[in-house]
Amino acid sequence: GAVVSQHPSWxxxxxxxxxxxxxxxxxxxxxxxxxxxxxxxxxLMLMATSNEGSKATYEQGVEKDKFLINHASLTxxxxxxxxxxxxxxxxxxxxxxxxxxxxxxxGPGTRxxxx
Amino acid sequence: DQxxxxxxxxxxxxxxxxxxxxxxxxxxxxxYFLWYKKYPAEGPTFLISISSIKDxxxxxxxxxxxxxxxxxxxxxxxxxxxxDSAVYFCAAGSGNTGKxxxxxxxxxxxxx
Numbered sequence: 339g340a341v342v343s344q345h346p347s348w349x350x351x352x353x354x355x356x357x358x359x360x361x362x363x364x365x366x367x368x369x370x371x372x373x374x375x376x377x378x379x380x381x382l383m384l385m386a387t388s389n390e391g392s393k394a395t396y397e398q399g400v401e402k403d404k405f406l407i408n409h410a411s412l413t414x415x416x417x418x419x420x421x422x423x424x425x426x427x428x429x430x431x432x433x434x435x436x437x438x439x440x441x442x443x444x445g446p447g448t449r450x451x452x453x
Numbered sequence: 454d455q456x457x458x459x460x461x462x463x464x465x466x467x468x469x470x471x472x473x474x475x476x477x478x479x480x481x482x483x484x485y486f487l488w489y490k491k492y493p494a495e496g497p498t499f500l501i502s503i504s505s506i507k508d509x510x511x512x513x514x515x516x517x518x519x520x521x522x523x524x525x526x527x528x529x530x531x532x533x534x535x536x537d538s539a540v541y542f543c544a545a546g547s548g549n550t551g552k553x554x555x556x557x558x559x560x561x562x563x564x565x
Contacts, residue, residue: 342496370551381542382497382555431496435551440485442553444496 341365342434344445351422352453358418359448361432367412368434372442373405376429388415422452456480457545459556466563472530474559476543479524483545487553488517488528491540500541501528533563 341364351357361371370389374382386407388394394407404426406418415434419426429449433442458477466472476486484505489497503510503517503526510517516529530537540560544553 340499344496372551372553381557384552384554387550387552429494433496438549440546440551441487441499441502442551443499444489446496447494449494 340441340443342368342432342443342445344432344448346448347446348449348451350451350453353423354421356418356420357422357450358416359430359432359450361415361417361434361445363413363434363443366434366436368415369412369437370435371409371415372433372435373407373415373417374431374433376431376447382431385417419450422450424452426450427452455557456483457543457554457556459541459543459559461559462557463560463562466533466561468535468563468565469532472528472533472537472561472563474528474530474541474543474561476526476528476556477524478526478545480545480547480554481521481524482547483554484547485545486517486519486526487544487546488515489542489544490537491542491558493540497542530561533561535563535565537561537563 345360373385386394386396388409396402409415431447433444435442487502488500491497501515519526540558542558543556546553
Protein backbone atom coordinates (compact mmCIF):
# COMPACT_ATOMS: atom_id res chain seq x y z
CA GLY A 339 0.00 0.00 0.00
CA ALA A 340 0.85 3.73 -0.09
CA VAL A 341 2.31 3.78 -3.57
CA VAL A 342 3.07 7.07 -5.27
CA SER A 343 4.05 7.28 -8.92
CA GLN A 344 5.62 10.04 -10.96
CA HIS A 345 5.69 10.55 -14.68
CA PRO A 346 7.94 11.01 -16.50
CA SER A 347 10.90 9.57 -14.67
CA TRP A 348 13.36 11.38 -16.92
CA UNK A 349 12.96 14.34 -19.24
CA UNK A 350 15.36 16.35 -21.40
CA UNK A 351 14.11 19.59 -22.86
CA UNK A 352 15.35 22.71 -24.58
CA UNK A 353 15.71 25.97 -22.72
CA UNK A 354 12.51 28.01 -22.86
CA UNK A 355 10.11 25.09 -23.05
CA UNK A 356 7.69 24.01 -20.35
CA UNK A 357 7.68 20.62 -18.70
CA UNK A 358 4.83 18.99 -16.80
CA UNK A 359 5.45 16.35 -14.14
CA UNK A 360 2.62 14.23 -12.78
CA UNK A 361 2.38 12.78 -9.30
CA UNK A 362 -0.25 10.17 -8.51
CA UNK A 363 -1.21 8.31 -5.36
CA UNK A 364 -2.14 4.89 -6.67
CA UNK A 365 -3.83 3.18 -3.76
CA UNK A 366 -4.93 5.96 -1.44
CA UNK A 367 -6.46 9.39 -1.56
CA UNK A 368 -3.97 12.11 -0.75
CA UNK A 369 -5.38 15.18 0.88
CA UNK A 370 -2.00 16.85 0.62
CA UNK A 371 0.84 16.49 -1.83
CA UNK A 372 4.27 18.03 -1.59
CA UNK A 373 6.86 18.90 -4.21
CA UNK A 374 10.55 18.74 -3.42
CA UNK A 375 13.70 19.43 -5.30
CA UNK A 376 17.03 17.75 -4.68
CA UNK A 377 20.40 18.86 -5.99
CA UNK A 378 23.23 16.33 -6.15
CA UNK A 379 24.43 15.23 -2.73
CA UNK A 380 22.12 17.65 -1.00
CA UNK A 381 18.99 17.36 1.07
CA LEU A 382 15.40 17.48 -0.12
CA MET A 383 14.17 21.05 -0.30
CA LEU A 384 10.44 21.58 -0.02
CA MET A 385 9.14 23.72 -2.86
CA ALA A 386 5.41 23.79 -2.20
CA THR A 387 2.48 22.19 -0.44
CA SER A 388 -0.55 21.31 -2.51
CA ASN A 389 -4.01 20.62 -1.13
CA GLU A 390 -6.73 19.21 -3.32
CA GLY A 391 -8.97 21.91 -4.70
CA SER A 392 -7.03 24.86 -3.37
CA LYS A 393 -4.03 26.93 -4.35
CA ALA A 394 -0.61 25.62 -3.53
CA THR A 395 1.44 27.16 -0.76
CA TYR A 396 4.97 27.94 -1.90
CA GLU A 397 8.07 28.05 0.25
CA GLN A 398 10.06 31.21 0.50
CA GLY A 399 12.24 31.77 -2.54
CA VAL A 400 10.21 29.51 -4.86
CA GLU A 401 8.71 31.35 -7.81
CA LYS A 402 5.07 30.37 -8.07
CA ASP A 403 4.78 31.67 -11.62
CA LYS A 404 7.66 29.49 -12.68
CA PHE A 405 6.63 26.34 -10.86
CA LEU A 406 2.90 25.94 -11.44
CA ILE A 407 1.21 23.39 -9.23
CA ASN A 408 -2.23 21.96 -9.75
CA HIS A 409 -3.90 19.49 -7.42
CA ALA A 410 -6.96 18.57 -9.44
CA SER A 411 -8.04 15.50 -7.53
CA LEU A 412 -7.25 13.48 -4.44
CA THR A 413 -4.92 11.28 -6.44
CA UNK A 414 -3.22 13.67 -8.84
CA UNK A 415 -0.99 16.70 -8.56
CA UNK A 416 1.04 18.23 -11.36
CA UNK A 417 4.10 20.45 -11.37
CA UNK A 418 4.78 22.49 -14.50
CA UNK A 419 8.19 24.06 -14.87
CA UNK A 420 7.51 26.99 -17.18
CA UNK A 421 10.12 28.44 -19.51
CA UNK A 422 12.71 26.06 -18.18
CA UNK A 423 16.35 27.11 -18.00
CA UNK A 424 19.49 25.06 -17.38
CA UNK A 425 19.52 26.11 -13.71
CA UNK A 426 16.15 24.34 -13.32
CA UNK A 427 17.86 21.04 -14.03
CA UNK A 428 17.37 18.95 -10.93
CA UNK A 429 15.69 15.93 -9.39
CA UNK A 430 12.06 16.67 -8.57
CA UNK A 431 10.24 14.44 -6.10
CA UNK A 432 6.65 14.49 -4.97
CA UNK A 433 5.13 13.02 -1.85
CA UNK A 434 1.62 12.43 -0.64
CA UNK A 435 -0.07 12.08 2.71
CA UNK A 436 -3.49 11.51 4.17
CA UNK A 437 -4.91 14.07 6.58
CA UNK A 438 -4.06 13.29 10.16
CA UNK A 439 -1.27 10.85 9.31
CA UNK A 440 2.23 12.23 9.56
CA UNK A 441 3.96 9.90 7.13
CA UNK A 442 4.63 11.18 3.63
CA UNK A 443 5.01 8.62 0.88
CA UNK A 444 7.32 9.58 -1.91
CA GLY A 445 7.27 9.06 -5.61
CA PRO A 446 10.32 7.75 -7.46
CA GLY A 447 11.35 11.21 -8.66
CA THR A 448 11.76 12.91 -12.03
CA ARG A 449 15.15 13.84 -13.39
CA UNK A 450 14.94 17.07 -15.43
CA UNK A 451 17.75 18.17 -17.69
CA UNK A 452 17.37 21.49 -19.48
CA UNK A 453 19.76 22.04 -22.36
CA ASP B 454 19.09 28.16 9.34
CA GLN B 455 19.34 24.38 9.33
CA UNK B 456 16.62 23.20 11.70
CA UNK B 457 17.44 19.52 11.22
CA UNK B 458 21.06 18.46 11.07
CA UNK B 459 22.80 15.22 10.32
CA UNK B 460 26.38 16.03 11.11
CA UNK B 461 27.90 12.81 9.81
CA UNK B 462 27.87 12.76 6.00
CA UNK B 463 28.92 9.13 5.92
CA UNK B 464 29.19 6.00 8.04
CA UNK B 465 30.83 2.66 7.32
CA UNK B 466 29.88 -0.46 9.27
CA UNK B 467 30.70 -4.14 9.04
CA UNK B 468 27.89 -6.53 8.18
CA UNK B 469 26.22 -7.90 11.31
CA UNK B 470 27.23 -4.96 13.46
CA UNK B 471 25.05 -2.11 14.65
CA UNK B 472 24.65 1.06 12.59
CA UNK B 473 23.82 4.22 14.50
CA UNK B 474 22.72 7.27 12.55
CA UNK B 475 22.30 10.53 14.38
CA UNK B 476 20.15 13.59 13.90
CA UNK B 477 19.88 16.86 15.83
CA UNK B 478 17.20 19.49 15.63
CA UNK B 479 16.77 23.01 16.92
CA UNK B 480 13.03 23.64 16.83
CA UNK B 481 11.34 22.45 20.02
CA UNK B 482 7.97 22.70 18.27
CA UNK B 483 8.62 19.61 16.17
CA UNK B 484 6.26 16.91 17.37
CA TYR B 485 7.07 14.00 15.11
CA PHE B 486 10.14 12.64 13.42
CA LEU B 487 10.67 10.21 10.57
CA TRP B 488 13.55 8.32 9.01
CA TYR B 489 13.73 7.67 5.29
CA LYS B 490 16.09 5.57 3.22
CA LYS B 491 17.05 6.71 -0.25
CA TYR B 492 18.91 5.20 -3.17
CA PRO B 493 20.37 7.41 -5.92
CA ALA B 494 17.83 8.62 -8.48
CA GLU B 495 14.94 7.20 -6.46
CA GLY B 496 12.42 8.69 -4.06
CA PRO B 497 12.86 8.22 -0.30
CA THR B 498 11.33 5.16 1.31
CA PHE B 499 9.72 5.52 4.72
CA LEU B 500 11.41 3.45 7.43
CA ILE B 501 10.17 4.38 10.87
CA SER B 502 8.74 7.30 12.78
CA ILE B 503 8.39 8.49 16.35
CA SER B 504 6.10 10.90 18.09
CA SER B 505 7.54 13.47 20.46
CA ILE B 506 5.60 11.90 23.32
CA LYS B 507 7.67 8.73 23.01
CA ASP B 508 11.35 8.08 23.49
CA UNK B 509 11.64 4.85 21.56
CA UNK B 510 9.99 3.08 18.67
CA UNK B 511 11.02 -0.27 17.29
CA UNK B 512 10.22 -2.04 14.04
CA UNK B 513 12.18 -5.17 13.29
CA UNK B 514 15.85 -4.33 12.86
CA UNK B 515 15.15 -0.61 13.11
CA UNK B 516 14.84 1.33 16.36
CA UNK B 517 14.52 5.08 16.70
CA UNK B 518 15.41 6.81 19.95
CA UNK B 519 14.34 10.33 20.80
CA UNK B 520 15.95 12.52 23.46
CA UNK B 521 13.83 15.64 23.62
CA UNK B 522 15.93 17.42 26.21
CA UNK B 523 18.96 17.08 23.96
CA UNK B 524 16.93 17.63 20.78
CA UNK B 525 18.51 14.53 19.39
CA UNK B 526 17.30 11.38 17.71
CA UNK B 527 19.07 8.34 16.43
CA UNK B 528 18.31 5.38 14.21
CA UNK B 529 19.76 2.03 15.17
CA UNK B 530 19.96 -0.76 12.62
CA UNK B 531 20.91 -4.13 13.99
CA UNK B 532 22.16 -6.35 12.54
CA UNK B 533 23.30 -4.26 9.59
CA UNK B 534 23.10 -5.85 6.16
CA UNK B 535 24.78 -4.89 2.87
CA UNK B 536 21.34 -4.08 1.46
CA ASP B 537 21.04 -1.34 4.07
CA SER B 538 23.68 0.65 2.19
CA ALA B 539 21.93 3.87 1.16
CA VAL B 540 21.46 7.49 2.16
CA TYR B 541 19.41 7.96 5.32
CA PHE B 542 17.46 11.14 5.94
CA CYS B 543 15.85 12.20 9.16
CA ALA B 544 12.89 14.53 8.92
CA ALA B 545 10.85 16.50 11.43
CA GLY B 546 7.39 17.96 11.35
CA SER B 547 4.93 19.81 13.50
CA GLY B 548 1.23 20.57 13.62
CA ASN B 549 -1.19 19.51 10.98
CA THR B 550 0.42 21.06 7.91
CA GLY B 551 2.31 17.88 7.20
CA LYS B 552 5.40 19.81 6.17
CA UNK B 553 8.65 18.00 6.83
CA UNK B 554 12.08 19.50 7.28
CA UNK B 555 14.83 17.14 6.16
CA UNK B 556 18.38 16.75 7.36
CA UNK B 557 21.29 16.63 4.92
CA UNK B 558 21.43 12.86 4.92
CA UNK B 559 24.02 10.30 5.99
CA UNK B 560 25.42 7.79 3.54
CA UNK B 561 25.63 4.36 5.17
CA UNK B 562 27.89 1.71 3.74
CA UNK B 563 27.61 -1.79 5.14
CA UNK B 564 30.58 -3.91 4.18
CA UNK B 565 30.19 -7.67 3.73
